[in-house]
Amino acid sequence: MKNFTAYLNEIEEIGYVEQVADAIIYVSGLPHAKPEEIVIFETGEFGQVFTIDSDVIEILVFSKSSIKPGIRVVRTNEILKVPVGFELLGRVIDSLGNSIDNAKPLKTPKTISPVNIRPSGITTRKAITKPLETGVLIVDLAIPLGHGQRELIVGDRKTGKTSFLTKTILNQTNRGNICIYAAIGKKKLDVKKIEEYFAKHKVLDKMVIVASGSEDATGLTYLTPYTAMAISEYFRDQGKDVLLVLDDLSAHAKFYREVSLLGRRFPGRNSYPSDIFYTHAKLMERAGNFITEKGEASITCLAVAETAQGDLSGYIETNLMSMTDGHLYFDKDLFYLGRRPAINPFLSVTRVGRQTQTNLRREINREIISFLNLYEKMQSYIHFGAELNENIKSTLSTGAKIIQFFSQYTDEVIPINLQIVLFAMLWADLWSGKELIVIREDMQKIIKAYRSEPIIQEKVEEIVKIDAFNKILGAIRIQGPEIIQVSQKYGK
């Protein structure tokens, strides 16, 4: 970008700061300013035209330094663009593409891309057909996702949403996909923890973290998901499947509400501006499965929304639900019951995930959902204790095993084929009469054995080639005990 004087001489238009209201600066002059155009202050700061009024222009400023009334402003005839490229992989950047980590200086990519563009049209899109593995049992088996899907991750704070997201990122980066993590208005310490977590698991070089803190300028925080989306679009255009995590959009909505109210926009429901739906929908529409010059590539968007006291009917939450292809609900009550992840399969939805599944996985999915429904109904009989008949007792016992089966440790990522085999072993009742803790330990051993024992891997791959779940159960009854036996040498 050129400097203030160069733009002043080139464009020959000038404005003067009239009023400063935190992130919004009121400027007079600049008769031909356009919405979203970048303006430069004579002190070096820059901002974006937010609203144009008859006698004053509102500028959303991207820095916290003090801008005083009387300062000169010039427009640039340019919209906001950020540098995008493979150089960003492994880095933590702010919304303007500047490095904010302690690593070596960032080599600025040569390609620059507009931050806020219109979503691609229908001709460049393709139906979602590829399954997206999260490595989380309950999601992959019961509420599956597909590449290019937009899924809302909704739940109260501290219910394991971030843990699920990090698990998914780990699994996707291990598969060679690119992950972009947008931390919107997060604490610096939290961002650092996320960075260190991925660095520890050696996947940081396959992802980009776009972060803005609560101490940053509101304009920068507002910009974070757009920058993350622009970077995702770059990698998509390179033919890569991208997983974009927006953590979280309810915080983004609050920051947008702040700038809108400062900009004297009329407040609507819960004081959010009337275009909050449009703002988020326009962003979410940029994700999907696309046909690019380098083949089919997708942007899978996992947008996070935080609920208050488990209230799913909040304004932003319902908005986001209606613009995504489903949602995973992290239930506070399940979390307190000790379920990890605390995903409520009955209140979670996937609208396009099932179409990506093979017949076998669809069959397993149906089994699980119908059984969980039955188990849920049976829960009300639990207090009858000894008076229950054998049928109900058996359902409750299998249900408890399945719930235990769905519990995962934070760093535990389970490949889909192993998920199927483990579930089949459970369903075939190979651990009949055993304690839940023993089942859990055996499963851990199998997971470890799968990673290091080629025989187990071969067996698992062979079993999942069978195209019907009943046949798999038959095969598991024969080969399952051997798998358990081989894996016994791997400790807990």
Added chain:
Amino acid sequence: MNDKNSIHNETQAYTRTVQEAENFSSCIDIILSNIFELKNKNIDQILSQLPDSSAHTIKKILTDNKVDSADHTAIENVLLKAKEEIKNLKIAKITLAIDPSEDTISLISDWINKNLGDGIILDLSKDESILGGVIISIDGVYKDQSLKKNLEELFIKRKSEILSSFLHK
């Protein structure tokens, strides 16, 4: 003469610069704050305390509007209108390399009113670094017609020619 036109024309004629507009406005404030005091039986008493030029202009405005010098409410109304006129004047920011003389200010003011329309006052500032010429900005439009900029452009355009002439010397 129409009231509004008379006030408009006189205000225009008297206030060429922001400084003059501020002075004129403070003269009006002095009159407005003193006009209803008992000791001031006549407007002339107050005008005598003001600078001659301002007093003359205000008197002319009052005469043109046929205001009775004893009717203080009518005087107040006319002066409030004059103040409103000053408030609505547009400001043209002019940067020169010199401190302009009274004649230069009049010349610039006349040129501005003739070419850019009336109702514009000058906000003059001095910046020796522009060497000569003028930088003008009005209604957000900015024109740099300074000698400094012209020379810079000339140097850029004829860079090689200028450099070679130095080298040959």
